[in-house]
Amino acid sequence: MADILSKGGRDLLLGNEAITRGLMEAGVGFASTYPGTPSSEVGNLLEKMADKVGMYFEFSTNEKVAFEAAAAAAASGVRSFVFMKHVGVNVAADPLMTLAYSGVRGGLLLMSADDPSCHSSQNEQDNRIYSKLALIPMVEPSTPAEAKDMVPAAYDISEELGMPVLYRTTTRVNHARGIVEYGPMAEAKAKGRFEKDVQRFVNVPAFAKRNRVRLLELNAKAMAMSEKSPLNRVEGEGPVGVITSGAAYNYVKEGLPGVSILKLGFTNPLPEKKIADFIAGKEKIIVAEELEPFLEDQVLRICAQKGLSVPVYGKRSGHLPMEWEYSPETMRRLSGLVDVEKGPEPLPLPDVELPGRPPTLCAGCPHRGIYAATKKAVGKRDVVYCSDIGCYTLGVQPPFGTADFIVCMGGGAGAAGGFSKATDQMPIAFIGDSTFFHAGLPPLVSAKFNNHKLTMVILDNRATAMTGHQPNPGTGRDFGGISTEPLDIEAIVRSVGVDFLEVVDPYDVKASAAAMERALATDGVSVVISKRACPLELRKRKALxxxxxxxxxxxxxxxxxxxxxxxxxxxxxxxxxxxxxxxxxxxxxxxxxxxxxxxxxxxx
Amino acid sequence: MKYSIQIVGVGGQGVLLASMVLGTAAMEAGHRVAMSEVHGMAQRGGTVLCTLRFGDGVHSPLEAAGGADLLMGFEPVETCRNLNLANKDTKVLMNLDPVYPSMVAAGFEEYPKIDDLVKAVSDVTDNLVTIDATSIAIEAGKAVTANAVMIGAVAAAEGFPLGKDLLKDALVANVPKKFVDLNLKAFEMGYEYMSSKRKRA
Structure with missing residues (x-):
């Protein structure tokens, strides 16, 4: 087993383990998150060991709160790390956009763990675009070893510029494994002092206008750093040049022999001169990157501005796809343009009908009980099942079919309000305990305020289950030397003044169905709390x-x-x-x- | 030398641990190593796929279809589902003990006959070795050591580039202390199984 607190040596580390070690080698003093795959293991590790290296760590109620907490720490001179999955950055985007205007004093990295191919996500948005939207520097590692080494490098960039840095990873970095050499640990400074500076940290219009100019000036300085950065380097020589970043670099490196590679690790702002120098004199340029043509469109613009007439191939030429993660096979689409490594012919898939094996709710999962109870109570009524993000999303499968509309964290409850007014159907919103705290309270309050008729079912399984059983406000905190009492969801819901509230045990399907009947018969906002701990979590704690x-x-x-x-x-x-x-x-x-x-x- | 292993199975079968053991052994043998694994939603009873690549010039944690040197199938249906990861020269090790998907268990779908699955694979490759890894593991003391049986079998496979002692050390380093003896026993039983199979061939 890897010991990421090791004094030295090397280990076979998961990208997320390597990143956690990187935080310790960078002397990070403050870290915060809301769990989300593929970033979750970092939080699970910090929960166990942050206090051992003098770092403060918390699971915040959502990504926005996590970002704001880390922003305050960084503004106080403490090196801070806030991390989340890609869609979490949407939640944190509000403070991100304006914190860029204020900047930071201690370094601040925002890790966005993107998920090309949607391995465990509802979309495959490319968060590199946030670096241009917020006008902040970005770094992108390609392997677990780089993921560790780029953490201290990114903090140096953040502190030299006084700007937050987007540290962008993808599933094949976070959940790849590779050999990582341990470097020396740095001492964490967990306490700073906030020196007031209203012109910087209070973005009223008059100050914001000036800070915008300051931000643009800092971007020019950042580009000069990007030009000189060792994170942007040329490998090999040849008439064909490939510009690449992130996981795609690995496939280029192995799959396209004989090309010259411009490997970009500091990807916003791009080193425009370095790119132009690389392109000049090449026969052709290929841009290999996953998802959006983020690099490619800038390369095309640089060519146009510098008058370079070298053909550029990639997504815009139709050679490489915009959808899904890349693999060694993706590089074979470039045959005809460049020599590609061709592999042996795959065996045909056998001509036998194979049963499917989709992910499913576990044996004894309490969600099964409340879904069965709900369906029994609903009968032939015309309902819309609004669901949310978590294990209970799997209710979409037969025999339940209890998910008709899912968009984002807390989105089911918000949509239920819309369905209640825009249709004559009965909306039922399922939401988990952690998700309720994350984004479920505002739509519940809105429902009461606007006189929606809906039923909210809070699936309280006493953990943030899907991402690995992290604690949430409903369970209380007990790690890192800090203990807090659980918040009572029932008391919170009651305080909103809902028209119906019952707590049920989903293992008692009959009683739960009867409660659901009463909830559906209520004219107004009804809430049923289905309370039963996740058996996987109990088993982990040896409490089953x-x-x-x-x-x-x-x-x-x-x-x-x-x-x-x-x-x-x-x-x-x-x-x-x-x-x-x-x-x-x-x-x-x-x-x-x-x-x-x-x-x-x-x-x- | 470059070597790619694809390990397929179902959550809970110890696929991740097996990949860690093989990866650790490859690292200790002085190779470059790149691996990828699945977490999160994919683990809720779904298919699990781990890729392990080692050797000179290895960078990619993923392998192309047809690119595997070794396909370790921890479950018969999953072996068939992922057979295109192999080519005609790929060694295919297939555990014959099934794990029924939930819709099969509930009687909504049929699980194919094991013999039909074996035939489907042996129809397209001469490099199939079947093994009752779970049964051997139960004989060793615990069904969960099927992954150690599989690693033991691979250690005895013709042309496998990682040595038996390295693999045993890596196994010891990656399992909880109190289960070391049990796992080593399962490993040896897998090793014996493959050795005797090779002798007969």
């Missing part, structure tokens, strides 16, 4: 009581209602019989609660 369900084959009438309503993976159908898979079953009793003949029992 070992129990088991058993089917009495004599009493079972083979109606298969248990399979059709709960569809727990621990229930197995062999022929017409239903039995329990003892390896998967946790004895939660949800199936007991839906069996019409009492044929299933919880046994020890």
């Amino acid at each position: 009581e070992p129990r088991l369900c058993e089917v009495d084959q004599d009493a079972c009438i083979r109606c298969h209602i248990c399979l059709r309503t709960i569809a727990c993976p621990a229930l197995q159908k062999k022929g017409d019989d239903v039995s329990v898979d003892e390896l998967q079953c946790i004895g939660c009793g949800m199936c007991v609660s839906v069996c019409p003949k009492g044929a299933i029992k919880v046994v020890k």
Whole structure:
């Protein structure tokens, strides 16, 4: 097992482990996040070890709060790190845009972990564009080793300019593994002092206008640094030049032998002179980057401005795709333009019908119970299931089909208000406990304020489950020498003055269905809190009581209602019989609660 | 030398740990190493794919379809689903013990006959070795050591570029202390299985 607190040596590290080590080698004193794949492991590691290196770390309620907290620390002279998945930056974008005007004193890195190919995301937005929108410098590592080394380098850039820096990664950096050499650890400075400067930190219009000019001047200085930066380098010689950054560099390096590569790590502002010098005299230029033509469009503009008539190939020429992450195969699309490494012919896929294996809710997942209860209560009513971001998104699958509209964190609850006014359908909004704190409270308040008729179901499984069971305000905090009490969701919802509120145990499907009936019959804002801890989290803490369900084959009438309503993976159908898979079953009793003949029992 | 391993299976089968063991051994052998793995949503009972590449000039953590030197299939359906990662010269090691997807368990979909899956693979390649890794692991003491059985089997495979001792050391370094003996036993049983299979061939 890797020990990222190691004094020296090397290890085979996950990109996110390497980044965490990088924070320690850079002497970062303050870190904050809201969990999101592919950035989550950094938070899980800091939860365990930040205090051991003198760093303060927190899971904030959402990315905006995390960003603001880190911004304040950096404005006080403390090296700070705020990290999130790409869509989290949308949430943090408001303070980001104006903090760029104020700048920072201690270095501030904003890690945006992008997810080309949507491995665990709802879109594949390219957050490099934020660096141009906010006018802040950006660095992009290509490998885990670079991901560690670029952290201190990016802090030097941030502090020399007094600007926040976008530290942009992708899944194939965060979740790649490679050999990383440990460098010396730096001492973390966790406390600073905020020296007031209203012209900088209070962007009223008069000051903001001037700060905008200052920001543009700083960008010119940043470009001069980018020109000289060792993060931007030329590798190899040849008549064909390839300009690349991030994970795409790895595929270029291996797949296109004999080309000259301009490997860009400091990617905003781009080193325009360096790029022009690289292009001049080349036969052709290829730009290889994932997602948007961020580099390519700037390269084309640089060619136009400098009067360079070298042909540029990439996405705009139709050779490389804008969608999905790249791979070694992507480089083969460049054959005809340049020599490409061709691999052996893949074997054909076998001509056998294979069952699908989509991700699914776990055995004993309490979401199964509340979904079954909701469907029973809804019956034939015309409802719109508004869902949200978390494990419960998987309710989209059969037999539940309890997700009709999902956009973003807290988005289901907001949309429910819209459906309640713009249609005659009944909106039901599912939202997780962590998501409720993140962005669920404003739409609930808005619903009450605007007299929406909707039902919000808060799936309180006592953890931020999907990203790895991080704590949230509903669980309280107990790490890094700080302990806080859990916030009571029920009391918070009650204080809004909703028209109906009940707390149910989703393992009792019958009682939950009855509560859902009452909620749906309410004329106004109704809230049901479905409260039951995630069994995976309990198992991790060794707090899961070992129990088991058993089917009495004599009493079972083979109606298969248990399979059709709960569809727990621990229930197995062999022929017409239903039995329990003892390896998967946790004895939660949800199936007991839906069996019409009492044929299933919880046994020890 | 450049060598690519694709490991496919299902969340919970120890695919990530197996890739760590193989990757650690490759690092200790002095190779460059690049790996990629899946986390998050993909792990909720879904397919898991790990790529491990090592050797001279390795940069990419991903491998092209058809580019694997070794395909380790921890589960029969997943081996078939990912067969295009292999080419005709790729060694394919296929565990025959199935993990039923939820829709199969619930009776909504059929799981193919194991013999049909084996035949489908052996129809297109002469380099298939099948193994009842989970059964061997249960015999060793615990089903979860199927990954150690698979690594042991690979260690004995013809032309595999990482040595047995390196792999054993890497296994010891990557499993919890109290399970070291159990894992080593499973590793040896996998090694024996593959050795005897090679002798018979």
